[in-house]
Ligand SMILES: Nc1ncnc2c1ncn2[C@@H]1O[C@H](COP(=O)(O)OP(=O)(O)O)[C@@H](O)[C@H]1O
């Protein structure tokens with residue numbers, strides 16, 4: 001079935017064309033990761049917020065996990081500071097962590113919450129510290145050089161997800177709220193950790209047994225060396241593409257978490273071009289999709 005939601009002018013038209021898909025996804029959890037690079041155009045931001053509200057209105061359960069790396073960079077720059085990235089991860093000192101918490105848990109989280117609410121939703125903003133939503137521990141990174149020697153890299157207060165408090169999210173969903181989660185975790189001592197938002201989205205999707213994980217970004221999908229979107233990826237192929245440099249930077253944690261999520265039980269994960277108007281709706285309510293799909297049944301889905 002082929003739909004053109006982009007041409008649907010009214011909510012009623014959208015609902016009519018999307019009905020079979022609505023029925024298929026009804027009552028299912030869709031985790032949408034909204035990357036900082038996708039938050040650059042006010043029109044697209046509104047389109048994203050409208051899509052999320054519409055999903056909730058028709059009976060799906062969107063859960064938003066957001067990034068905001070470029071927004072953190074901007075404030076650091078204004079403060080005359082910089083931070084390095086290693087394989088897409090920001091090296092986070094204690095004082096960088098303060099800025100990260102201020103931007104991700106503060107301005108970015110609240111602007112997404114108000115935009116969704118402005119479009120009629122009931123968004124509620126959380127960081128992983130609220131009700132210990134995201135338990136984290138320090139991320140240990142090991143790098144191997146060309147001679148095969150490994151060394152540990154200290155990324156500071158960069159964390160990985162240990163667990164997600166599913167009950168809190170289910171309670172919010174059940175009360176008709178749309179959770180909007182900033183990628184900050186907390187350990188048993190109350191220390192904050194900066195976690196790559198893709199990794200948080202993947203783990204949230206896994207703990208919630210989500211139907212779909214949608215990673216919105218600023219590129220059409222995963223590209224090969226020729227610049228074409230790759231339509232099927234296996235763990236082996238991904239490892240090769242990272243090894244030969246075809247996949248680099250922020251795409252490394254993104255593709256890794258998409259793979260981990262589907263292997264961990266999420267039905268499908270998709271890397272979606274957030275620059276396309278109504279990207280979220282098009283992905284769910286059409287057969288074409290708008291990015292790189294990775295589904296649980298890797299062999300058959302990706303052949
Ligand atoms: N093979 C690849 N295919 C697509 N994008 C890639 C690839 N390798 C590296 N990238 C980079 O990864 C970026 C997406 O990651 P990132 O900037 O972290 O996005 P976001 O902020 O949306 O999480 C792309 O804009 C692109 O520059």
Ligand SMILES: CC(=O)N[C@@H](CCC(=O)OP(=O)(O)O)C(=O)O
Pocket residue numbers: 034035036037066067068069070072088089090100158159183194195196197198250
């Ligand atoms: C450890 C680490 O790198 N954390 C990220 C968290 C934000 C993020 O992931 O934002 P995007 O999704 O917009 O890239 C950072 O500090 O930039």
